[in-house]
Amino acid sequence: MPNPPAVAISGLVKRYGGRSVVDGLDLVAARGQITAVLGPNGAGKTTTIECCEGLREPDAGTVRILGLDPRRDGAALRPRVGVMLQDGGLPSGARALEVLRHVAAMYARPRDVAELSERLGLASFAGTAVRRLSGGQRQRLALAAALVGRPDVVFLDEPSSGLDPQSRRAVWDLVRELRADGVGVVLSTHVMAEAEDLADHVVVVDHGAVIAQGTVAALVAADGDRTVRFLARPGLDAVDLARVLTAAGPPDRAPAGVLEAEPGAYVVTGAVDPAVIARLTAWCAERDVLVQALTVGRRTLEDVFLELTGRSLR
Numbered sequence: 001m002p003n004p005p006a007v008a009i010s011g012l013v014k015r016y017g018g019r020s021v022v023d024g025l026d027l028v029a030a031r032g033q034i035t036a037v038l039g040p041n042g043a044g045k046t047t048t049i050e051c052c053e054g055l056r057e058p059d060a061g062t063v064r065i066l067g068l069d070p071r072r073d074g075a076a077l078r079p080r081v082g083v084m085l086q087d088g089g090l091p092s093g094a095r096a097l098e099v100l101r102h103v104a105a106m107y108a109r110p111r112d113v114a115e116l117s118e119r120l121g122l123a124s125f126a127g128t129a130v131r132r133l134s135g136g137q138r139q140r141l142a143l144a145a146a147l148v149g150r151p152d153v154v155f156l157d158e159p160s161s162g163l164d165p166q167s168r169r170a171v172w173d174l175v176r177e178l179r180a181d182g183v184g185v186v187l188s189t190h191v192m193a194e195a196e197d198l199a200d201h202v203v204v205v206d207h208g209a210v211i212a213q214g215t216v217a218a219l220v221a222a223d224g225d226r227t228v229r230f231l232a233r234p235g236l237d238a239v240d241l242a243r244v245l246t247a248a249g250p251p252d253r254a255p256a257g258v259l260e261a262e263p264g265a266y267v268v269t270g271a272v273d274p275a276v277i278a279r280l281t282a283w284c285a286e287r288d289v290l291v292q293a294l295t296v297g298r299r300t301l302e303d304v305f306l307e308l309t310g311r312s313l314r
């Protein structure tokens with residue numbers, strides 16, 4: 001392939017003790033794009049990314065980074081791939097700026113350390129030992145270390161977790177610049193706003209496989225891009241309401257979904273039109289249920305995520 005994608009994963013399987021935590025996962029991440037990988041805790045995101053980094057050996061399937069095999073071609077890939085791990089992986093005794101200078105020295109064409117420090121606000125803790133850094137400071141240093149070598153592909157595992165809003169903004173700006181420079185960015189995140197703001201392509205992973213993917217706009221528009229929210233007494237029969245709302249629409253319409261997001265707070269998804277609203281209020285009236293604060297609004301990525309992956313905790 002003359003210009004292979006940043007990441008191409010096909011049929012990836014990874015088992016721990018006979019259990020497949022990644023189970024036939026396919027994913028392509030393009031260069032010059034930000035690909036966000038979303039999924040509930042334990043869905044297999046980190047394991048997948050670790051296979052991309054060559055840290056884990058797949059049990060089946062193929063992983064190619066820039067067309068190369070991360071296990072076999074590790075030496076060729078190392079200078080071209082930037083990795084920001086959740087636990088940082090930084091030497092605990094060294095001082096922050098020393099770490100960054102040291103990492104920069106390992107690359108042929110590193111970024112300007114002073115400029116990168118300035119961008120991520122590292123100056124205020126430049127002389128502090130890594131083990132004494134706050135969680136957010138450590139995150140920023142780990143990001144700087146991932147980027148200082150001017151990689152072609154970057155893996156960011158929850159890059160803005162633990163960051164204050166200012167730092168989060170600085171990180172997002174930097175990630176957008178990477179995209180503009182043609183870097184392929186793969187980030188795993190639980191922050192839906194991060195995916196909504198940054199991602200060109202969103203991949204939703206559950207039980208070790210991709211269950212949906214596309215642009216944010218396409219994901220929220222599937223099955224209609226509106227959501228109805230309302231308050232009523234807790235414990236309504238959401239399954240019955242969904243059945244009635246689905247029946248209210250034309251036969252080719254996507255089935256409605258009803259979730260009790262919090263006790264007494266309901267979210268209705270699926271195509272929304274005046275007939276659905278009328279049926280909804282009629283269904284409640286038949287049960288002597290007072291509907292309050294009914295609003296029709298745009299679906300969010302979080303709505304889609306919860307519809308796809310359910311509400312139970314993992």
Ligand SMILES: Nc1ncnc2c1ncn2[C@@H]1O[C@H](COP(=O)(O)OP(=O)(O)OP(=O)(O)O)[C@@H](O)[C@H]1O
Nearest residue numbers: 016017021039040041042043044045046047048190
């Ligand atoms: N070294 C290991 N040995 C055994 N099980 C493991 C190992 N590493 C991960 N797992 C299990 O594999 C599953 C997937 O974990 P993984 O870290 O890939 O999920 P994740 O999607 O990144 O989750 P989170 O959102 O919580 O970071 C989990 O059930 C986890 O307990």
